[in-house]
Amino acid sequence: MYRYDEFDHGFVAQRVSQFRDQVARRLTGEISEDAFKPLRLMNGVYLQLHAYMLRVAIPYGTLNSRQMRKLAHIARTYDRGYGHFTTRQNIQYNWPALSDMPAILEELAEVEMHAIQTSGNCIRNVTADHFAGAAADEVADPRPYAEILRQWSSVHPEFSFLPRKFKIAVTASERDRAAIQVHDIGLQLKKDGEGGLGFAVWIAGGQGRTPILAKKIKDFLPEEDLLSYTTAIMRVYNLHGRRDNKYKARIKILVHETGVEQLTSEIDAEWAHLKDGELKLPAADIAAINAYFAPRELDARAEGWKELAAWKKSDPGFATWVGRNVAPHRHPDYGMVTISLKPIGGIPGDASADQMDAVAKLALEFGHDEIRVTHEQNLVLPHVALADLEPLYRALLAEGLATANAGLITDIIACPGLDYCALANARSIPVAQEISNRFGDPARQAEIGDLKIKISGCINACGHHHVGHIGILGVEKKGAELYQISLGGSGDENASIGQITGPGFEPDQVTDAIETIVETYLSQRTDADETFIACYRRIGADPFKAALYGSESQAA
């Protein structure tokens, strides 16, 4: 993975020092809250309901064991012993004191981490496929390009005060695990006929109060044009994006109001000036960044095949876990292991300091020192030999980290909701917990199969409810929580925005409603191979609406 050079170290150290001074001046009253707020936000510090919140960037969701141990140390020393992994592959701490922030940032800098651009109207942490560098189906590792974008966008003077925040995601497979169609810019790394690398470029997707899928505006952008073309997009957005209304300020609204053809022609006109200038990426620079991400030298471990079969036979729990949480690696003797942060009845995405330490230790012992954070709020060890799966599983089991539910109904995305968040209108976590408990039986989950439930506590959609197969949105109605349910959303290569079923549900009715939807699916599917989303797309919303609201709803 990428290692800081002298410039990076110096730059981050300088930012910590600046912020230390700003915090000191705030605490003595030299700076007012109005003046300080944008400064703290630039360093990832929010004020939530109960305390400050610090959001730490995990670039493209990749970290090593030393970094994970540091995250655990911060949770233990400066917080209440846990952290929350987010849908943007970051981590949030819920209870840090403002007076401790400079010390925390200094500790993060020791392991080449920071909280810069995790807030504010700038280019946020660039996200990527969490299986990058390990997946059998990718054309190349997308992370070097995410790293190039990270370096280019860090405190970019022209793009630090955009109309609104800006999110970029990169993937390198036909199978999209990075949800690129719901990002401001989505990049799919691919090869042309001659084997050259480049990108399919999608723009103007997003969730929030106006969910819109991205439009593909380029089939193949050669890799050397990545920064010039991205700059052209950013310039056109920065110039024309609305600043009069924050709810209409994202690039998706600009494209929606202006039309993708006109915007594309403006982007191309801008690009014509930039294409052959200093932003053209030299092959040597691309190669230099790629060298940091050189594929792991993985020894042949063919003994794992036989052992795995024997272990699976003797331990059904292990077999189930392998079946759900281990995906094929490009090296046949290895697997990509999803460590579920969705224990039955637990808080989605939360991990204790002890669990973080345990994952760090296991990554070092069995995982070639690599850890990923997924946008689905789980962790991944991307390179584990099949021969090491059994001891890894035992160790995870002891830490409460071996829940065999990746991609199942209890693998729920949920934002912090009204339990923590100052923007939320309703709680998300208790809703997730109740659904998880109701469907916790492994046999029942297995029968239901792949099903993504995603829950947001407000219209900002941090819980990605618009692209949940079942999406749940918490709203406030007459002072009480109410939950709207949507069906048919998807954040993969066949992306779609979910459609609201009808009137919302009170908190104590939500899990029953989910059960009704699930039972309707089970009774309507052609066979066990037809997934929930496939079934929904075949039969449409009506059978589900009828089951939820009665047949009279059909006439409405």
Next chain:
Amino acid sequence: MKTAPFKTKVLTANRLSDGISVWLGAHGEWVVSIKDAFLARHEDAVTAIETAGKQALADNRVVDVNVIDVEETSAGPRPFRLRERIRAEGPSIDYAPVATARVSQAA
């Protein structure tokens, strides 16, 4: 014209140094439990706590200062809004890491 019945009010904020939720107490101090909050039961009292809030903000002791409506109950003041009840009582979930481990072991 009929006016709405007066609702008891308290002043709440977050402490500048650590962001912890606080309420204005009876002696002008900021307390960490809503049970110890000063109850403004008439308009003059509301004006007084608003003034105190502005002063505390200016003195850089607290941020995000708000006057909120509460119901007086035998267990102490209870905010009408859920958001404020969660601020007063903490997250409604068992968020301690020990509990997380226990739950997952049981599963």
